[in-house]
Amino acid sequence: MQITIVGGGFGGVRAAIELAKDPSNQITIITDKPDFQYYPTLYSSATGHSHLESWVSLGEIFADKQNVHVYIDTIYHIDAHKKTLRGASGIAYYYETVIFAIGVVTTYFDIPGLETYTYGIKSEEEIRKLKQRLFVDIAEKHTLDKNYVVVGAGPTGIELSAALGTYVNRLCKYYGVKNHKVRIHLIEAAPRILPRSSQLTSKVVSRRLKRLGVIIETNKRVERANAHELIVSGRPIESHTVIWTSGVTNHPFFAAHPNVFKLAPNGRVLVDDYLRAHNHVYVIGDNAATPYTGLAQTAIHNADLVVDNLTRLSKGRPPKKYKAMLPVSAIPVGHNWAVVEWRWVRIYGWTGGLIRRVADLVGYSEVFPIGTSLGAWRAAKVYEHDYFTPTIKPQKRSK
Numbered sequence: 001m002q003i004t005i006v007g008g009g010f011g012g013v014r015a016a017i018e019l020a021k022d023p024s025n026q027i028t029i030i031t032d033k034p035d036f037q038y039y040p041t042l043y044s045s046a047t048g049h050s051h052l053e054s055w056v057s058l059g060e061i062f063a064d065k066q067n068v069h070v071y072i073d074t075i076y077h078i079d080a081h082k083k084t085l086r087g088a089s090g091i092a093y094y095y096e097t098v099i100f101a102i103g104v105v106t107t108y109f110d111i112p113g114l115e116t117y118t119y120g121i122k123s124e125e126e127i128r129k130l131k132q133r134l135f136v137d138i139a140e141k142h143t144l145d146k147n148y149v150v151v152g153a154g155p156t157g158i159e160l161s162a163a164l165g166t167y168v169n170r171l172c173k174y175y176g177v178k179n180h181k182v183r184i185h186l187i188e189a190a191p192r193i194l195p196r197s198s199q200l201t202s203k204v205v206s207r208r209l210k211r212l213g214v215i216i217e218t219n220k221r222v223e224r225a226n227a228h229e230l231i232v233s234g235r236p237i238e239s240h241t242v243i244w245t246s247g248v249t250n251h252p253f254f255a256a257h258p259n260v261f262k263l264a265p266n267g268r269v270l271v272d273d274y275l276r277a278h279n280h281v282y283v284i285g286d287n288a289a290t291p292y293t294g295l296a297q298t299a300i301h302n303a304d305l306v307v308d309n310l311t312r313l314s315k316g317r318p319p320k321k322y323k324a325m326l327p328v329s330a331i332p333v334g335h336n337w338a339v340v341e342w343r344w345v346r347i348y349g350w351t352g353g354l355i356r357r358v359a360d361l362v363g364y365s366e367v368f369p370i371g372t373s374l375g376a377w378r379a380a381k382v383y384e385h386d387y388f389t390p391t392i393k394p395q396k397r398s399k
């Protein structure tokens, strides 16, 4: 089979790895970045741990896969009639079957100032900017921001706000900033944090965050931001370090091709029982309007079904219908502590932390070769000072 995959994230890489197991398959993967990004650990790389746990080059992942061909290009057009994709490089790619897994993009809900004055942790570039901000204050000016504000109390906001205090304190110690007080605010529009988890989990995590010194503010609406403050439900919070983790929306590529893709009310692509959006066009992962979309586990599950069905069809067997799989939620809240939730199971604390560590190893091994998985997994233990900020040289460290 000749299969073209657009997107080198969880869905795309998993599909390519599975397809590559049959040497008669030829797989073309077109993606706009040379690295695979392991999102679940971005909060950790943003708060001082090694970048190696969050980025691995596609070259390394596919090094021993002779039948996978990687092209770095941004696909902006599809002609489903001529079965052609167009890339920003000017290349036209003919496909027999194409799988789209191009992920989501950040949205600021048109709230004034957010795009300009807030930070994100969704990419290497965003993390670099955030760390630059922290380093300029702490390493160069020897000061702290009045407040550090994380907007959005979903899993990413929780993970980040719990780890940020420890990181800032660590930087202060390293650069000799004395008598400092780190104030971290977590802002959420819903009545409780982790609105998609159970009430009990939300309560337990609130307690844990408060113990870590995080100031939780629920039922609060972000109204605007400027260079010095964030206006939240009419009240200004003085800060130039606001981190936006709140909104994502489907990739605009799909809305730009209404003749090929129909969208659900939430903007994701409507797919049939086999995750097809059009003849020979599959859509998986964050792009597809399936239950539990928006999770890496779902993207992997979708990729597995599509690969299985393509294999079945090539052998003249009927394809299987898609069945959603309830993902396990494992959210770290500070060092060696996590909350794990699956159906009626709830595990909190150190045991949860252990499960989350194991889940990361499993997660890596679903998309990386085993050696790379172990390397990325071990990197979580490595503290890294200046990978993201090589231009800022530490000043004399005081004792």
Ligand SMILES: Cc1cc2nc3c(=O)[nH]c(=O)nc-3n(C[C@H](O)[C@H](O)[C@H](O)COP(=O)(O)OP(=O)(O)OC[C@H]3O[C@@H](n4cnc5c(N)ncnc54)[C@H](O)[C@@H]3O)c2cc1C
Binding pocket: 006, 007, 008, 009, 010, 011, 012, 030, 031, 032, 033, 036, 037, 039, 040, 041, 042, 043, 073, 074, 075, 076, 101, 102, 103, 104, 121, 122, 156, 251, 253, 284, 285, 286, 287, 293, 294, 295, 296, 297, 298, 299, 327
């Ligand atoms: C901070 C954060 C933490 C998360 N933590 C977890 C977690 O703990 N557990 C969990 O299950 N899920 C988590 N998720 C969600 C998970 O990462 C996504 O659901 C998953 O990445 C979706 O996979 P995907 O293949 O659909 O898209 P992605 O993994 O986002 O991959 C999309 C790929 O397409 C490429 N691309 C984009 N546009 C184009 C284009 N026009 N042409 C070519 N290539 C393009 C991108 O560069 C990228 O390589 C987290 C997400 C974030 C942002």
